[in-house]
Amino acid sequence: MSSLLDTFGVLSVFFWNAPVLVVLVLWITACLTALLPSKGTWLPGGFALAAHFLALILTGYLAWAVLSYGEIRYALGGWLAPWGIEFLVTRLSVFMLITIFSVSTLIVIYSLADLPHDIETHLLGGYYTLYLLLVGSLAGLCVTNDLFNMFVLMEVAAIGACGIIAVKGGPECTEASLKYMILSCLGTAGILLATALLYKLTGHLNIDYIAAGMGTAVVRYPINSMVALALFSVGFIVKAALFPLHVWLPDAHSSAPSPSSAVLSGLVIKVYAVLYLRILVHVYTPAVFKIVPVNELILILASISIIVGSLYAMAQTDIKRMLAYSSIAQIGYVFLGIGLMHPTGLTGGLLHIFNHAMMKSMLFLSAGAVIYCTGIRSIKDMKGIGLQMPLAMSAFTVGAMAMVGIPATNGFISKLYLAMGTLEAGRPVYLGVILMSSLLNGIYYLPIAIGAFFGQQDPESWPANRGDCKRLPLSMALPLIILAVGCLFFGIFPRHMLVLIEGTVATIFP
Amino acid sequence: MMLLLNALYNNVFYFASVVLFVIGFYTMLVRSNLIKKLIGLNIMETGVFLLFVSLGYVEGGMPPIVDHANDVVYVNPLPTALILTGIVVAVSVTAFSLALCVKLYRYYGTLDADEIMQLRSAPK
Numbered sequence: 233m234s235s236l237l238d239t240f241g242v243l244s245v246f247f248w249n250a251p252v253l254v255v256l257v258l259w260i261t262a263c264l265t266a267l268l269p270s271k272g273t274w275l276p277g278g279f280a281l282a283a284h285f286l287a288l289i290l291t292g293y294l295a296w297a298v299l300s301y302g303e304i305r306y307a308l309g310g311w312l313a314p315w316g317i318e319f320l321v322t323r324l325s326v327f328m329l330i331t332i333f334s335v336s337t338l339i340v341i342y343s344l345a346d347l348p349h350d351i352e353t354h355l356l357g358g359y360y361t362l363y364l365l366l367v368g369s370l371a372g373l374c375v376t377n378d379l380f381n382m383f384v385l386m387e388v389a390a391i392g393a394c395g396i397i398a399v400k401g402g403p404e405c406t407e408a409s410l411k412y413m414i415l416s417c418l419g420t421a422g423i424l425l426a427t428a429l430l431y432k433l434t435g436h437l438n439i440d441y442i443a444a445g446m447g448t449a450v451v452r453y454p455i456n457s458m459v460a461l462a463l464f465s466v467g468f469i470v471k472a473a474l475f476p477l478h479v480w481l482p483d484a485h486s487s488a489p490s491p492s493s494a495v496l497s498g499l500v501i502k503v504y505a506v507l508y509l510r511i512l513v514h515v516y517t518p519a520v521f522k523i524v525p526v527n528e529l530i531l532i533l534a535s536i537s538i539i540v541g542s543l544y545a546m547a548q549t550d551i552k553r554m555l556a557y558s559s560i561a562q563i564g565y566v567f568l569g570i571g572l573m574h575p576t577g578l579t580g581g582l583l584h585i586f587n588h589a590m591m592k593s594m595l596f597l598s599a600g601a602v603i604y605c606t607g608i609r610s611i612k613d614m615k616g617i618g619l620q621m622p623l624a625m626s627a628f629t630v631g632a633m634a635m636v637g638i639p640a641t642n643g644f645i646s647k648l649y650l651a652m653g654t655l656e657a658g659r660p661v662y663l664g665v666i667l668m669s670s671l672l673n674g675i676y677y678l679p680i681a682i683g684a685f686f687g688q689q690d691p692e693s694w695p696a697n698r699g700d701c702k703r704l705p706l707s708m709a710l711p712l713i714i715l716a717v718g719c720l721f722f723g724i725f726p727r728h729m730l731v732l733i734e735g736t737v738a739t740i741f742p
Numbered sequence: 743m744m745l746l747l748n749a750l751y752n753n754v755f756y757f758a759s760v761v762l763f764v765i766g767f768y769t770m771l772v773r774s775n776l777i778k779k780l781i782g783l784n785i786m787e788t789g790v791f792l793l794f795v796s797l798g799y800v801e802g803g804m805p806p807i808v809d810h811a812n813d814v815v816y817v818n819p820l821p822t823a824l825i826l827t828g829i830v831v832a833v834s835v836t837a838f839s840l841a842l843c844v845k846l847y848r849y850y851g852t853l854d855a856d857e858i859m860q861l862r863s864a865p866k
Contacts, residue, residue: 315820380824387831391838398842403849407858410842414779417835418770421786424828425763428793431821 247293251306251319251375254290254329258283258368266361273353276360277344283364284337287371291329295732298326305377313438320377320440323735324582328374328506330732331586332499335593336367338711339498342597343491345705346604350489351400359399366392366495370503379427379437382507383420386471390416393500396492397484408483415480419470426463429456430515442515450520458524461516465526468508472501474567475537478560482544485556490600493552497559498593502585505566513740518573530571535665537564542672551599551611554676555592558635561669562588568662569650575741577653582733584646587634587722591643594715595631598624601712605702611680615687623704625684627712632677634719637670642722755796762789774855776843780836787832794821794828 246253261283265276297304298321306319340363347356369389376382390413398409431437433453434445450457466477473481481501485493512518512526521527541561548554562584569581601624602608602617618625634643647666654662722729750757762785769782803817843853850858 380827384827384831387835391835394838394842398845401845403846403862406842406845406849407862410776410839410846413835413839413842414770414783417783417839418767418786421763421766421783421790424787425790425793428790428797431794432797437824 247290249306250290250294250297251304251321252308254287254294254375255368255372257286257290258364258371262361262364262368265357265364268357273348273356274344276357277340277347280340280360280364281337281344284333284340284367288333288337291326291333294321295326295330297321298323299731314436314441317381318377318438318440319375321375322739323732324506324510325374327582327586327729327732327736328503329371331502331589332367332370332374335498335589335715336495338714339491339494339593339597342494342600342708342711343489345707346490346600349604355399359396362392362395362399363492363495365389366396366500370499373503373507377439379430379439379442381437383424383427386420386423386504387417389500389503390420393484393496397488397496399492400487400489402487404483404487408480408487412480412484415470415477419467421467422463422470423467426460426467429460429463433457433460439510439514443517446515446517450516450523454523457516461520461524461526464508464511465529468504468511469533471504472508472563472567473560474533474563475540475560476533478537478541481560482553482556485559486550486553490552490596490603493556493600494593494596497556497596498589501559501563502566502589505563505570506582506585509570512570521573527571527573530567531659531662534564534567534571535662537561538568538665538669539672542669542676546672546676549611550609551602551614551680552596552609554611555595555599558673558676559592561673562592562635564669565646565650565666568665569653572650572653572657572659572662574653574657575737576649576656578737578740579730579733580646580649580651580653582736583649583726583729584643586729587642587646587719590715590718590722591631591634591641594627594712594719595635597708597715598628598631598712601704601708604708605704614680615683616685618684621704623709623712625681627716628684629681630716630719632681634723635677636674640720640723642719642726644723645726755792755799759789759793759796762786762792765789774857776846776853776855777840779855780839780843783839784832784836787828791825791828791832794825797821 261279265279268275268279294304304321306321307313308317308319311317347359351359366389369385369392372385373382373389376385394409394413394416397412398405427437430442433449433456434442436442436445446457470477485497488496538561541557541564545554545557545561548557565584565588566581569577569584572578602614602621605621606617608614608617630641634641637643637647647670651663651666654660654666766782766784766786766789769785770779773779773782798818798821800815800817803815806816806819846858847853850861852858
């Protein structure tokens with residue numbers, strides 16, 4: 233009996249500290265993974281997978297607690313809010329945590345078989361260390377309520393992200409990683425300067441306390457608060473790779489190993505978009521747009537990003553490079569939803585975070601599966617490949633249809649909400665942008681899918697004879713199947729995710 | 743003019759840190775040598791750290807060690823504690839970037855960003 237009580241005691245401590253454990257589980261496992269002997273190939277991946285399952289359980293608990301009892305505040309180390317660091321779990325955090333961990337778990341399962349083929353075996357432990365650091369800090373960014381803590385987590389995430397690009401070695405990866413590091417540091421330095429300015433204005437680092445002081449600060453010190461807003465905007469736009477500052481993304485996302493590309497394109501850039509949204513609506517209230525129309529600026533940049541990203545993607549010959557440019561276009565949708573500052577538009581933008589995380593990871597993973605089995609990276613060599621690799625190319629086709637926004641895929645739902653948002657906000661011009669971009673997406677995604685199944689294979693371009701195609705391992709096939717089914721499921725039953733998003737949107741637009 | 747000088751004198755930390763930030767930013771964007779870019783990055787971060795630390799300074803303030811005296815003015819220790827973390831972060835980021843620079847030098851034999859661009863586009 234007493235041992236049963238002890239078990240309950242341990243469990244209750246586990247769940248009581250869930251907001252911080254959801255980060256620490258991954259970071260502690262990262263430290264353990266670094267200590268593992270460099271011989272075994274499956275051990276680091278197994279550790280990473282176990283950590284992800286624990287984090288999923290904690291996320292499930294947090295989702296249940298937030299939905300039934302409202303937001304959770306957690307003071308780190310017992311130091312209460314104005315001085316200590318505070319974690320705040322809201323519906324938005326829960327939504328992001330679910331997105332991060334569900335997609336990331338599938339990517340880890342995929343990487344178990346794919347990575348040993350892509351990077352050297354003795355680097356596997358290091359790879360999963362960096363990967364877990366990255367995913368842990370992304371989770372931390374979604375729950376933290378303290379600006380300085382946010383800066384530290386962003387730098388940890390930057391090192392993790394650059395590490396999992398550079399791990400492959402070779403000049404391209406190293407150069408892409410360094411470029412990403414320098415631009416990302418530029419962004420975080422700007423964000424830190426903005427944090428210092430806000431600290432000077434309000435005397436606090438906690439977002440809620442800053443928000444309380446910002447009302448008077450904006451009136452008394454307009455220049456300081458606007459400079460801070462400008463620095464935040466530049467910093468987050470660099471990190472989220474919106475149009476004029478996207479230059480680091482194509483190299484970084486295309487040269488990395490496939491699981492890294494999937495996590496970088498699917499999750500990392502989205503988190504910064506959400507943080508920017510929090511800065512805009514929680515620190516600066518929407519009233520600030522009457523003084524400086526930041527949302528207009530975001531709308532324009534997002535539209536250029538959507539169109540230019542698609543146009544660049546059409547010109548690419550390398551499949552992963554094309555997917556990377558497509559990410560620039562898709563992050564534009566998220567910012568379009570933020571910039572509209574209208575409930576329906578924002579719902580579409582936030583929903584697109586989840587949907588795009590699923591479909592872009594799936595596209596990168598299926599491209600990775602093709603590279604794993606045949607070594608083909610060039611788009612024109614992919615004709616007729618669907619007959620050799622029916623599963624990978626079916627997943628790619630589902631992803632391509634979701635990107636275009638064909639009904640019954642999840643991309644349709646988020647684009648529908650965005651389109652209705654543009655009309656309800658009285659901005660039909662941006663509806664034109666969405667429609668045009670869907671057309672462009674169709675032009676560069678669908679020919680690959682059609683060509684893969686019905687195209688005539690060019691015998692010259694095939695690396696060796698047709699029998700050379702490796703079999704796709706089960707651990708790589710399973711994530712593709714789950715993601716493809718997920719894309720269709722959330723296209724037909726979007727209700728489950730919308731509950732969380734509409735709760736968030738209702739707090740922003742009461 | 744006097745007004746401007748007075749404002750400058752009163753906000754000397756503020757101006758110094760902004761000047762450092764801009765010097766670092768300029769170095770980072772204009773110099774093609776990768777090491778100089780990283781030095782620029784460090785100057786930029788130092789500027790921000792200076793601003794942060796100066797925020798905690800109180801004229802005539804004592805070190806915040808409480809000794810039960812009531813009429814003592816203390817300096818604010820929080821920014822100093824934060825910047826300690828910030829410096830650690832900056833060091834690790836710099837170390838990581840320098841490691842990447844070493845690898846790039848092994849691949850290309852140069853640390854000049856423009857030359858690397860030329861080398862990359864030339865052979866193909």
